[in-house]
Amino acid sequence: MTDTTATTVDPRPDHTGAGHRGDTLLELEDVHVFYGNIEALKGISLNVARGEIVTLIGSNGAGKSTTLRAISGTHRPRSGSIRLAGSAIHNLPPHEIVSKGIAHSPEGRKVFSRMSVFENLQMGAFSRHGERIDDDVARVFDLFPRLRERRSQKAGTMSGGEQQMLAMGRALMARPSILLLDEPSMGLSPILTEQIFKIIEEINAQGTTVLLVEQNALMALNAAHRGYVIQTGRIILADTAANLAANEQVRQAYLGEI
Amino acid sequence: MPARRPIRIDAIKLILWTVGGGLILLALIGAVLTLGQGRISPSSWQNLVVAGIALGSVYALIALGYTLVYGILFMINFAHGEVFMWGAFSSWFMAAGLNEVGFMDSNPVFAFVLVLATAMLISMLVAVLLERIAYRPLRNAPRLVPLITAIGASLFLQYTARGFFGSGVRAFPGYNLFEGVIDLGFFRIDIDDMVVILAAIGLMLALYFFINQTRTGRAMRAVSEDKDVAAMMGINVDRIIVTTFAIGGLLAGSAAILYTLIFNQVHFFMGFLPGIKAFTAAVLGGIGNIIGAAIGGLILGILEQVGPNLFLTGYNIPSPNQLQDVIAFSVLVLVLIFRPSGLLGRKENV
Amino acid sequence: MTDTMTDTAAAPAAAEADAILRADKVTMRFGGLVANKDVDFIIPRGGIVSLIGPNGAGKTTFFNQLTGMLEPTSGDIRFEDQSIVGLTPHDIVELGIARTFQNIRLFGAMTVIANVMTGAHTRMKASWWASLLKLPAVREEEAAIRKRARELLRLVGLPRRYEEDWAKNLPYGDQRRLELARALASNPKLLLLDEPTAGMNPGETAQMTALVKRLRDELDLTVLLIEHDMKVVMGISERITVLDYGEVLAEGSPEQIRTNPRVVEAYLGKQATQQ
């Protein structure tokens, strides 16, 4: 395996002033991921600065979810490097990556349906051995008051929107420095989607960096500081969210304006 | 306007219910006939029931191994019966060795603990190796692949034992510790049967506590729901799976010792039938459900001991005990016809 | 419930006259959970009708009752004036209802052409013993079905070179097309599409929408679709039914739905109406 430890700077023009909040927190460099013989990511490089919301948009099959899975270690990249706050994490198993401060809220919510809301939140804090978690539970309940009402309900019996809230709350329980959100609006009504995005911005305002994958490019670009456009496993555009939303080609391809 | 719709009859269902209902009816008539003949004395019935409970406790402990693994990997660990057999075999050597040096007589309690520990340890080791070598590479394979692997592993373990230890039956040196009978006048029970039953209950309670009250237990439940997401929560999925196999092995090892308390012998083929029956017990109780496995084991044990005499004697069938496995397997088929998810199983597409 | 009645009453009487499918007070319970409650639903012959609503509103449950995968707890579903409640899925395919799946479910390890030919299963007659003996009639039928399968592949726009590839190796968009071809192979009168544009970009979505319209016209189909993408729904449907918490919230033309205050409040949100 080739070990690329060189500290080359991403050549793409993504440090475009306005969006850049702080030092680089997460950095992907030339990441290649394969499913069997199919190359799903063909050299993805991107970075996320502390305090940002960065979104990854693209059509289905472009490799958005795969990128998140590579970061959280649930699908190991074949080559390339992923660094969190400067230290390489691409060779770590997923459970160690979580304890380094990356929480992944997966596509399709995937709450533990046979466990109660509270137990789900407990699982979210699994990586924090034996610490007290009451404060964090209270914080999640403040963000999602609906969950407080349903504290001991089995997660599987809740509606799609509530499950999405639980999935996000569960990820927050790990006290992540960066939160990976995969399609939080999937299957939700337009009205609930708006609510979820408000909460994402609130989470970010409270100090959590967010890497957001979305089909709903319009909402995502509204919420994010910066964005990357990914297509067939490659990043083809990187810019501030505002610039992307104004980009003619992006408007045609992902915002559905013809 | 209330909607009306034609009633449709599913021919297959009809046949199944007729056959199933017919079998149950036959069993009931047989029972009535048997009891009417009164050839079997009440105390024999009582002995049969106690023996059934003891045997059932052993089945229950093995069944827990199936249920735990199934709950997490959704695979039937067909080789679990062999895990049990290896525990029994290894403990025979420990017991024989201790017996040879006279330790068995001089310090029977400690000897028993040593023998038990050997069985549990070896069974655990076999279970863990099985997972590591045969099953882990197939974690994501289509469903039938691990089952076929398990069948292969089962044969391999069986015939390895045969090659290593020979094909003969070895009689287990008895423990003087558990000889004797408790007689309450109206109720008599052999001490070894009682040890079997109490030990099984204790182990099951410990397991129940472990699954529901400990951090590792909670992680096991999370892994059983979704391995990927469990990993995202920071759970080391591989370690949890190995732990599950290890616990299953420990229980199978202890079951092996309890089994030898009842039958006093070891043999390379001894894992096959108890394994299948314990699996039946797990299905009967609802696979994936721990209390279900316990209840299923008890029911099966009692049915096996009492069933042939109760259902078949009335029809004057010669040597009804030859058919005890037929009864056990018929129960499996009946359960799957009428209640595919078992007695306590969660509704699942079986 | 009374509110919905008024909405339904607004539906044009003409549609009632020639309905290919009619659901009458369909209710589905899973234990204590009510997935569908008294759903009344009509699909006019030759129309394109959409069913929308948030996840968990009971759309897929309703769909599964139309295709026989679930049997309603109460109520009746009539297809061309014949009750299909209690029929097995394959009976229903034989009557002329075919479907696709939300998360593409092809026979992955079968070839593309075999997938389509399997779709034509109910339109073939060869019995097992005739197949065993490879009677001439069986060979003729095979050849005819193969030819028809090729036509269907062309119709949905799959290139000929895919024919002998494994279905699972096709690109995502083409898998959706293949699923459509497989459904069409049973010569359906009513085609049920479960989120046919899920996971497609706007360009592909537009192609798919056009294809559905074209198929409807060329093959005399009636189409029912479940969709999330409001653009698709509004663009393609002649009638829309909104489900929420298992009940019909509203029913009407796209324009009526867009402006229905209850739908806006519960589902669309204000932003959507402003667009």
Add this chain to the structure above:
Amino acid sequence: MQPWMKRAAFLGLLGGFGALHVSLVGMVGTFQARDFISGIVTVGSVLPMLIAILVGWRAGILQRDTDVAPTPSRALASGAVAGAVVGLVLALLCVIILNVDVDWIFVNARPQLAEILLFGQGIGVGSIILIVGGALLGAAGAALNVVSGPVARTVTIAAIVTLLVSLMEPFLGAVFRNLSLNVVDDFLYDRGGLTPIGFVLVYALVAAGVYAWATRGDRARARVEAMPPDRQRNLKLGAYGVIVVLLLLLPLIVGQRLSEVVGTVGIYVLLGLGLNIVVGFAGLLDLGYVAFYAVGAYVTAVLTSPASPAFSPELPFWGALPFVIVAAAMVGLFVGAPVLRLRGDYLAIVTLGFGEIAREIFKSQWAQPVTGGAQGILSIPPPLPFDRDPQSIYYPILFFCILAAIGASSLAASRVGRAWNAMREDESVAEATGVNTTYYKLLAFGLGAAFGCVSGALFAAKIGVIFADSFNILVSINALALIILGGMGNIFGVVLGALVLVGLPEFLREFAEYRLLIYGAVLVIMMILRPEGLLPSRVRRAELHEDEGEDDAQYAAEAGEETGKPVVTT
């Protein structure tokens, strides 16, 4: 220590455990009786040698798990280390055996074993031979990675074939003698193995053939493919013709005693073809297939044997056959109906239960008036009105095998086969595309049962005596193992599987004791390395190489090369 050496030592240790296993399980001792090359190497000592070579080969593949540059010398050294460790482990075993009394635990751990392992030398010299020899063999194994691909392939295949030729001495020797080619027999074989000259000759011939095919095979294949279609078909028909003629003459070629074995193989081919319909085509894992086999055998026995207690007058074999088939259909439905709604693994266990129920009932005292109970049924007449002659029973078996093979292959390519495949892929989608899955499951069980019953009938008629205990679960496992080894869903695979798993052990009596051990290992190794079998059908290969689970299949779809046209161009 360098990391690659650690890794080599670890692999050597694993190999050492393998070598310990074959020694303690008794294979080394048993196979000592057979020569591989007469007077030089016995089969028993070849086993640990093979392990050393294998481990050396694996250790020689450096780049797969380490960052070390794969230089030839390093690969060889790595192989040598691994091989030496294997030798070391065996040497330790010998030390223990010779000094401690362990044969009350491991029955084979006797001084004789140490003597074999140490090549008859003392512990000192023997240990050195073991370790140095292990290192040499390991290095030889590693060398396979160093030389070019075709050469490595030639060397390996020639070695395997030569070993097989040697092992098949009882078969090939008998053939030569039967054809009055005693000269060849004497030249090639001696004391149950190859003569040294024979060894060199066979090895050289096979190696030359393999090398020629490796270097020029593509051209030959291209030439066939370039032919016009009708000539290709003629060629194919010609090949089939030669096979059929060979099959017809087989009993005459192999002689009386071996025809018996060929017949057994044929019965298992039939059994495999039937089980292949149920498992390979329809995807229903049936572990109680022996029940059909037993029913076929018992119906035949009861109807035809004068010794059967229940039924007289006796029918001839062919008169009983229709009843066998009717019974088959009924039993197929009886087993099929309850398991219709069961998912794969539950189905497996329930069918296994059925198999056991059948055996226990046939054996019980209760059924004795019909089945003879534990005494079984004797004097079942042969199908053809001659003596019970293995050469004549061969022909009915061949007849049914060919019939079954043709039937199965035409079903596979029809509407019925597609429906089965679809059902195996995704039952509920198959139902939603119009396949009556209930019907097709029952059909699979019914046809599978018919094949199994006919096979059982032939079995009964072939050996003339049946006992309930011959119908145990191992028959089901046998049949399953052979279709898995051959390649599920493939008809030639079934034949190959039967030849290897049923035929080989028959020629190799020493194997008999270890047959099931080897089956177990074969099943596990096949499932891990090559789940589609030796000769896979196209469909099965695709299906079993879904190495990512369902979830990932979806993500894999994401990775589809040309997902959509480029929507944005940079």
